[in-house]
Amino acid sequence: MTTVDTSTRSPGRPRSARVDESILKAVLDLLVEGHTVEALTIEAVAAKAGVGKATIYRRWPGKDALLVDAVRSLKGPAPTPVGASVRDDLVLLLGSARKKPDQRFVRIMSCLGPEVQRSPERYRLYQGLVEPRREVMREVLRRGVAAGELRPDIDIEVAVMLLTAPVLIQRMLRWHPDLDDATLPGRVVDTVLAGLATHPG
Amino acid sequence: MTTVDTSTRSPGRPRSARVDESILKAVLDLLVEGHTVEALTIEAVAAKAGVGKATIYRRWPGKDALLVDAVRSLKGPAPTPVGASVRDDLVLLLGSARKKPDQRFVRIMSCLGPEVQRSPERYRLYQGLVEPRREVMREVLRRGVAAGELRPDIDIEVAVMLLTAPVLIQRMLRWHPDLDDATLPGRVVDTVLAGLATHPG
């Protein structure tokens, strides 16, 4: 009677971790190259990863699941720390996408955007990836309120959208063709902080 | 009201206007049916319109041009009128997408968004469709400044982005899953008008 192995291990050759990595890397590389999820062919992934197609299908049921895992492997390369004033912190956060290696992250995220509209699975993926970054921003806003820099009655969720949506949409759609990516975060933050109305409240 | 052109008239059987209409209708129907632009296949359009594929390619050089004409046929269902206060005007403009038949318009526009990143042609299409609506908003803002309701030094382009981007992105990506579409425009406008800072300027 052999010992009952609680950490059951299937017989045969185990799956190679190297292969997992090279496949996920290939997916991300293809995204940054091809700019679109449509360019993300299983066949292309296999070729780029130097892997047989069957090896991919052995691990993931289809392109969606593969995409999910690949992007999940990005792990938001550090949500970025914080500085001194609220204004500077916000500009830093919004502009972080412009610094390497975050650029790669944003590049991939903006490919994903369109895809999110389709499957709930991909939608959840996108939320999970982006949420930590939003939480950092919420924290900055809360500290601004605590420090008296921001009005105590602000709608934090709306504020986060106001700050992030313009930058994101500008990246994705090049909304304003002549708007400078570099200065946009500053202009957005300043305008949001000051407000438009003459007599606020 | 078909203009009968007596001057130049090519021989042979003229193209059927019914066919044009049914093709454009098929395109728009496919878009609102939740499909993305990728799912907008010429073959699917032909099938839905009850038309041969060649009949489509005879009129448009490719999917892009077809898409352009189809969306153009929507004719931005009236750029929306204006109300009393700046606040109410802005809320009205941002919320207009919720009223029928504007909903159909927005549904289609949000399918288009992702496509803009690719071809310059599609980009120009998108800009052309959206620009009139932005111009209305700019006008509202300018009148607000003139009326003393808004600060004279505001960055109008950034203000337009601040106002429109959150609503658009919420529609496209369902950015905040628990944010109510109905109340969002009001909350956005209020927050933008008031600003976040305790001591603006």
Add this chain to the structure above:
Amino acid sequence: MTTVDTSTRSPGRPRSARVDESILKAVLDLLVEGHTVEALTIEAVAAKAGVGKATIYRRWPGKDALLVDAVRSLKGPAPTPVGASVRDDLVLLLGSARKKPDQRFVRIMSCLGPEVQRSPERYRLYQGLVEPRREVMREVLRRGVAAGELRPDIDIEVAVMLLTAPVLIQRMLRWHPDLDDATLPGRVVDTVLAGLATHPG
């Protein structure tokens, strides 16, 4: 009421005869190049014929059926005419495989041999292709008997085998590595005609 068309014609673009030809040609070319039916890949046929795979599958259900039609298209490039004496006729018939374009025919036939063992369909194909050539030889033998050149009691079927089998097997298996293809027919015919025994009958 339109005339009832007895020669019903399906709508749409008819299938191209050129394509049929190029596919069949590609099959035969691959056989003579690859020496084996195994080397006859549908994908390779499509590539060589400059044709999409679907175009092949639209016409034939699978490799077998394609092979059958391809070889059938060979049509034994003329069963060869006949000369003066029985001896010369037989040598000519056996040696015909060495002359173009018959060489191509034999090349393909010898690829088929192994395949014949498998499906009855392919077996029937092989028989149909080879039979006319055997009939020519039988005729030569019969005329030899009538002319008094051959013994009247000979077993014609066995005689045909005796004459053809060595040449065929030599081609297929290179049975005797040092036996010259060019002189073999002559030696075979002479030996068969003369017989081995000192006192025949």
Add this chain to the structure above:
Amino acid sequence: MTTVDTSTRSPGRPRSARVDESILKAVLDLLVEGHTVEALTIEAVAAKAGVGKATIYRRWPGKDALLVDAVRSLKGPAPTPVGASVRDDLVLLLGSARKKPDQRFVRIMSCLGPEVQRSPERYRLYQGLVEPRREVMREVLRRGVAAGELRPDIDIEVAVMLLTAPVLIQRMLRWHPDLDDATLPGRVVDTVLAGLATHPG
């Protein structure tokens, strides 16, 4: 009867002779089951032998070598003895394939035939297996010449081909569908001995 070698003995578990046997048996079984050599897959052999694929590759470098050993293990089940007259000897030799266990031998040989065309290795194998049998036949012919039964000027190599080729080809290709396997050797030998011509020489 496993020879226990006391002299040199590699460390570790010794290879099981049972496994060797079961693999070779599996190969031969697959061949006689009507499969061609192409159907002789390492995977199929492993499955049939109840053995891992690696176990096979540890012993033989590839399919060719395995095939060589398998067929060699047949050991031409005794090159056949000799009888009284040349005619009877030849009929016996040609007909030996019909008696068990020779039938199995021929079955396997005819699978091999087609393969010979490919690799020189397999060609040599085939020659090696078949040569002893041909040598026996040559010996019979030579003794016939010496005994005065056969003409002294016969071409022995051609004679061997004349005698063996029809039987072999009939088995491999079922050349004449209605030719009886049992009587064929007798008819062949008789016809070859007598010759076809009225006036031999």
Add this chain to the structure above:
DNA sequence: CGTTAATCGAGACGGTACGTCCTGTCTTCGG
């Protein structure tokens, strides 16, 4: 009112990617 020529639906065409299956090799484990 017949000619004429561009229209129409239908579908074949060369491609490309799909997801499955099987090949021969390799890499683990337990015995």
Add this chain to the structure above:
DNA sequence: CCGAAGACAGGACGTACCGTCTCGATTAACG
């Protein structure tokens, strides 16, 4: 070290569309 189980790279399979190209039949204005 052996043996099984099975992962690995590669490649052909047959399917489904893509966007283009032909077909025969239709159809409306012109002569």
